[in-house]
Amino acid sequence: EAGVVQSPRYKIIEKKQPVAFWCNPISGHNTLYWYLQNLGQGPELLIRYENEEAVDDSQLPKDRFSAERLKGVDSTLKIQPAELGDSAVYLCASSLGGGNTEAFFGQGTRLTVV
């Protein structure tokens, strides 16, 4: 069974440019999470979806970040425009549902903004 798939694995962009990350969760998983992880720190939740609905986006910087999960399957996280401080690893995770079951993570996308 395929795990959580993220692409790209690495991305280097200039500041003020847009960037998008893609996540395909485990088949049948209704809950999808996007996290940001800075070096030496734990992941920080950006947004959580239950199917198509964003049920927790309180930590998402909405002035420049946006996310969507059309049809309740794969999801895209976008940053526009990117800033130097956005350099980090962006992780996607999924779980069966309810937000209270075992979560599985993808390999992440390492973003470098120069």
Add this chain to the structure above:
Amino acid sequence: KQEVTQIPAALSVPEGENLVLNCSFTDSAIYNLQWFRQDPGKGLTSLLLIQSSQREQTSGRLNASLDKSSGRSTLYIAASQPGDSATYLCAVHGDMRFGAGTRLTVKP
């Protein structure tokens, strides 16, 4: 807002030693607690999930305990091996908050 703390931040032990990693949380109204391992440059690998009604969960050399009333969980690793070297993270379900992790080094 749930706050999750992991102590120690880093730990170095000789091979074969038994060790305990700690995770504490401020809000005891949690659902489940999950322990992860993260190798450098990689995503997180799930190790153990403890349901809120359970007190402990075991997988091989790993044993995780949960005490909701005191807001604590521990991960016990028996007979540590160099391959156990990684960062260990705990996450509190409900809103999936993470601690900063414990970076473990097991020396041959």
